[in-house]
Amino acid sequence: MKKVSRFFVVFYILAVAIAYYIILPPMNWHAPEFWEFAVFTLGPALVILILYSFAKRNIQLNGDNFVNNLFHRNRMQQVHLTKEDQLWAKVNKLCIVVLVVIFLFPFVSFALSSRLLHAKEYAQRIDVKDVGFNEIPEVDFTKTPIIDRDSSVRLGDKVMGNMTEWVSQFDVSNEYTQISYKDSVYRVTPLTYNGFIKYFKNRKEGIPAYITVDSTNGKTKLVKLKDLGLDGMKYVPSAYFNKKLTRHLRFSYPFEIFGSPSFEIDEKGHPWYICTTYTYKGVGNKKKVTGAIFLDPITGKSKKYDAGKIPKWADRVYPESMIVQELDDNGSLKNGFFNSVIGQDGVIVTSEGYNYLEKDGDIWLYTGITSANADESNIGFVLVNMRTHEAMRIKTAGANETSAMKSAESEVKNYGYQSTFPLLINIKGNPVYLMSLKDNGLIKMYATVSATDYQKVATVYSDEGLDALVKKTLNVLGTSDEISEESLKSATIKVSDVQRLNVEGNTLYYILADDGNAYKIAFSTKYENQLAFLKAGDTLKIRYIDADGVKTIKSIEEEKSVK
Structure with a gap:
């Protein structure tokens, strides 16, 4: 019998060692994997010991005899127990206690440390500071991850x-x-x-x-x-x-x-x-x-x-899923757990995806924040440094990322291109979503959508480049990228010919003056009266910029005169 017992002990130790080699749980009581490993390896052994102790003591597993022998409540009966019986009784009790602990302790500990009882503590595990949009640097396409x-x-x-x-x-x-x-x-x-x-x-x-x-x-x-x-x-x-x-x-x-x-x-x-x-x-x-x-x-x-002493060249220390969970807790639990699920007063959550920004040599996770009602707008954006855990919130209301993606896709709906999840960028102080438009996984076009007005969309083909996209975006936004008042030129021109072209949903007017110079202007409701019925022989007083051989009209100062 002793040889059999030794064999099972050796077999058990070997089995546990193999299980540890494969499963590799941390020997740390905070880890759920530790308790899972304990239940998986220690639980069966404890059950076998309990059953074996019953057999050794010849206990009847029913009625009062079982209870009395198990907990030694019957003093008269305990007198007749041998030392070996008493030893096995103690082993029996110890095994039951340990078995109860490894099964129940993780659940009890989890419940006592849950969001239900510590909502504000969970809300405060990430410190989000409110900053202005100027914290996002002017877009630099040598550092902007446009390839998803x-x-x-x-x-x-x-x-x-x-x-x-x-x-x-x-x-x-x-x-x-x-x-x-x-x-x-x-x-x-x-x-x-x-x-x-x-x-x-x-x-x-x-x-x-x-x-x-x-x-x-x-x-x-x-x-x-x-x-x-x-x-x-x-x-x-x-x-x-x-x-x-x-x-x-x-x-x-x-x-x-x-x-x-x-x-x-x-x-x-x-x-x-x-x-x-x-x-x-x-x-x-x-x-x-x-x-x-x-x-x-x-x-x-x-x-x-x-933490806090990570080498600067490293980028991903705080994983994306954890950051998103912390942001959701910060926005939903600050007024208590029950408010997060019932009243939802002031509850905000992250949007349905995230992207990355490069800032000061670090990678920052970017995501939008919206109300718990999940409407089609964002109430701001959040940036979190994935190395240092620094977090910034920018309160800029506008369209959410999903709406921006749909808006960009609608501009090229005849092609059926699909948008990537957008990235928030700063173009001349304007918050703009930047995204790629893809066909069967291949990037075909780039698009920008105003983060404050998702109806303002600019698109270019990928081979045109991102600089062309910036210029087109500024035209759509009604701002100028390289223009100062000193750089604008004035002229009064007589129209010799005019051509209207639709380029990816934007109407461009190409105007040939009678002196041989050619000008272009994007259609704008601001100049609707001057452009809608423009024809040869009309006269325009304009201000324009001559850059890289292209004369671009920036303003029309007088109504056209009809010949």
């Missing part, structure tokens, strides 16, 4: 397909982390092992490269580590056994709670995995970032940084 994630994936797959020596051995990861790199914005993603067999074949050399996609122009490059004087990446998520990234991290930091590693590169192009560490209030509630572990996938060496 879906397009980046297509570009990455295309460049990988050209690497014939690697395409059968490696795949491309779907990470595509948005980062600030070399004074611009990029998405970066590593290669991954193409299955178990390919891992064994290539494990000594490791992952040989990663892909960068310039988010401003779509230029894609496969960066070979050997060209940087580096060896291959061996500690990666797609590896197996002890080289698997999450397993290597867990063995190095058994008590840390961390999320999914994020692939980034530093300013020298060296690859890193950044793994955010957390803690909770109670078990699994009010998630809070405590720092980040930086792991070198080439050597396996790592270093933990506390």
